Amino acid sequence: MAPLTSLFLAPVDPRSAPELASIQQVLLDLEVIARPLGPQTYAAGEGFSRQVVYAGCSPYLVMQPPSDGSLQFCHVALHGPFALPRLVTGPNTPKPRCPACRASLADWRTQLQDWLAGGAEVHCGTCQRKWSPHRLDWRGHAVSGRVLVELRNVFPGEATPSDKLINTLSERTGEAWRYAWAGCLVD
Ligand SMILES: [Zn+2]
DSSP: OOOOOEEEEEEHHHHHHOOOOHHHHHHHHHHHEEEEEEETTTEEEEHHHEEEEEESOOOOOOOOOOTTTTSSSEEEEEEOOOSSSSOOOOOOOOOOOOTOOOOOOTTHHHHHHHHSSSSOOOTTTTTOOOOOOGGGGGTOEEEEESSSSEEOOTTTTTTOOOHHOOOOOHHHHHHHHEEEEEEEEHH
């Protein structure tokens, strides 16, 4: 079975932590989410297929939880607020690039555990600069934030959020938002 992947929405500034209640209200207003499935986890609503735009031909979307308890169906999880930005990568995350010299960091997976433990900086062996891992250019295949909206069971590149969804989140939280694909985050 392929690893579960998700489409994530997060504030552009990973240090910001808008109120989860206002984020939840945006998702309710646009009908992206419906009934709760568990703590901070929701069934996809009627608006899910309007606000999550699939490239190419629309796949058959499984909207109901499978009887085997699998997470392989469209649903939404809210995460946070974390005290520090949480970095989420995925099974297919490519090598991130240094934001200054654009060199790719070939050994990033060996450094990942230190980054996730918190505090470790990334050293670019090409330009010798140091960065927070949140500053690297992950090319849309990793996300970091203190609050995250996770649209589960979306393959990397398969779908993107509508402009309306991103713009409404930005207007209502006062923070610019962006999206990325990464592995499923189960706390
Ligand atoms: Zn560099």
